[in-house]
Structures are given as structure tokens and as C-alpha cells.
Amino acid sequence: MLPLLTPPKLDLKELAKVQERVAERVVQSDGFSKLEKIAGCDISFAQSDRAFAAAVVLSYPALEVLDQRAIKLKLKFPYLPTFLAFRELEGMLKVLHGIEADVYMVGAQGVAHPRRAGLASHLGVILDRPTLGVAKSKLCGGAEEPGKMRGSFSLLKEDGETIGAVVRTRDRGRPVYVSVGHKISLPTAIKITLETTREHRLPEPLRLAHVIATRAMQTK
Template sequence: MTAPDRSMGSPSLTPAEAIALQKELAGRVELRPLPARFHVLAAADLSYLPSRELIAVVVTFSWPDLQLLEKVHVRRPVEFPYVPGLLSFREAPALTAAFHQLELRPDVFLCDGQGLAHPRRFGLACHVGLLLDIPTVGCAKKRLCGTHDPVGIEKGSRSLLSLDGDPVGYVYRSRTGVKPIYVSPGHKADLESSLALVERCVRRYRIPEPLRVAHNTATLLRRNPEFP
């Protein structure tokens, strides 16, 4: 029998053990530019059900024209408690399970969550990227940590997000006059290429289009688990 991948963690981990594991795994994260050319982009989001289950959705798009290719989802029990900074231990197992249902493996994975912009430099995008060995980018709606200069009000304005003096991401204004989003590299990505990817994914809305489709699909599934 194959031994379980320790990087996935275990539902029996205590928060202290999970933090120690994050610190260990953060050393394995590789920072490098995203592929200059690729063909398939994945995006993911989750919805929580009252039954203490979650639905993980992964959608894929052709790149760079962002034509929808595939949608998959899984429904899983929530096995790890809610602890700020440790959400990847709740969500990564379901996201990776959904990912493995895809018929065509993506080249790059866009996650709704933090990457390097995390107190231990190991947010959801880092965790998922390491588990799947795929370039990942984190795009979050809220800041988890770090500091930055004010961001201009105009679309396209950005400010470097720093943690303990080190750059960990960008605060990016995706639409004029709306709240910014927080972009950070996960695994096999870097700051500049992560922001460039997100910029190319922004259409009419604040949230990049692939993540918006994943979010809307997860919301429909939460309301109607029989949604195809």
C-alpha cells in the first residue's frame, strides 16, 4: 500500500502540528516565472454546506482566449476545524480530489485564496501547488497579512504587498472605484508573472473571470447539490 502524502496533512493534526507542517512545507515552494506559453488554465472555488460538507469546484479554460473547457466538482465532509491561517488543511484535500477528475490536466492553477501572502508563506495556492506539482497563483478578496502603500483608485493601479520587509504579492485594483484584490504566487510562480496572469483574466468584474465562473458554479451547487 502506498503511504499517504504527508504534505496533505491529516484530519487528526492539531493546529500546532499543522503550523509546524506549514513551516516545513514552505521550504519546498519554488518561486519562478509562470510558463511563458501554456494552453489550459484551471480555477477553483468552494462552497460550504450546512451539513458540515463542502463542495469543491474546478473549471478549466483555454489560454489565452478563456473559453470554458470543463467543469468538475466533488462533495466532501469538512474534516479539519476552522483555524485562521490553516484553511488549506480544510480545503486542499477536496480541491485536489476535484482536480483529479479533470480529463485534461491544466498547465496553471488559479486559486481563490492566498499564496505567499500568508503568515508562514504557505497559503492555499502554495499548498495546492505543492500537492499537485503545478504552477499556482493565489487571488484573494481580503488581505490576510502584510502591509502596502495606498493603491490608486483607477483600474490597473497596484501596490507591492510586503511581509517582514519581503515582497509577497500585489494589491491590485481590478476595477475603478472598487475594493482591490490580493494577488500572490503559489508554487512555481513569482510576483510579476502572477499579477500579469490575473490582469489578463479580468474582464467586466472585480474578480478574474475564471474564478468568477468557479464561484458561481460553487454557489449554484450549494443551493442545489444536484446541479450538473
């Protein structure tokens, strides 16, 4: 088992090595035969070390809510750029315990990460389930500006390697950054992102998970 939930120490070189081992295990092809349920995962912060994790399961493609959950967390690991998984993965696994879906969508990077192992990839490797990352901002790489209309996208690349896509989910709206987490191809990740987006910028699995986490935070 990779030391993901109990990092060996707060040593960035050692943590980077863990990420590199995760990246070696990532499969960038579709590892599922059906897609009937999709889960969205989100964490909202009340304080620097206190947060609420939420998960929502939607039918696909109708996007009807089938299950939802939110839990309170006390995070043990500090915020360090490019090391988000060591801070948030444990809470995400807790809120997903007992939840079954065909694909899991995470509001973070997958392989569009300096070491090709963002939070979405860590989650996929640990669960051994298909995951994709849909982020609001770019962490690394470069891409041409996609077309202005919904459905337009451009490939995100770094050092000649395709690591994700910049996807327009609304006409003339700000794009999102889609990448493979694990056991999914980039074309499928783009397709799922677009097919689960309605009038908002974010796909419904992530938008609703964020609403649930925020609501839980406000009522506690």
C-alpha cells in the same frame, strides 16, 4: 510525502511546522513554458462541514470554458484561521483529479501568509504545478493603497519581504490580493490576474468556479 491530507493531530505547532516545510519547497519563478489553459478552483459551503468544490478550465487568453466539474464534500477538519489548507486541500485535489491546466488559480493566499504557505502554495507543492492565489482580503503584511484605475497595484510586504501585491482589477473598485502559490513569479501572477479579469472584481477562473460550486449547492 508531506502529511497534508492527514495532519498528524490537531496541534497548531505541528501544523505550523508542516506549513513551514511547504514554504521551503515553494518556487517563486515561472515554471511553465506555455499558458494555453488556466484552471480556477473554489469551495462553497452549504453547512459548517458540508461543501461543494468546483473547478473550471478556461482557454487563455480567450477565456472560453473547456471543462468544468463540481463535487459534494464532507469536510473533516475544523475552520482555523491561517490553517485553511488542512480543511480544503483534500476536496480541491478531488475536484481537480483528471483536470489538466498549465496554471491553477485559487481563491486563497499563497505566500502572503504568516508562514508563507497558504492554500495556493499547498496545492502547488502537492501537484508540483504552477499556482497563484487571488484573495478578497489581506491576511498579513502591509501595502500602500494602489492607484484608482484598473491595472494599478502596490506591493504587499511584511518585515521587509515582498509577499504579494494589492491589485486593482476594476476602475475605482476594491482591490484583490495576489500572491505566488508555486512555480510562478509575482509579476506573472499579477499579469494573469489582470488578463483574466473582465467586468467583475474577481478573475473569470475564480468567478466561474464560484458560480459552478454555488449552483451545485443549490440544486442538491
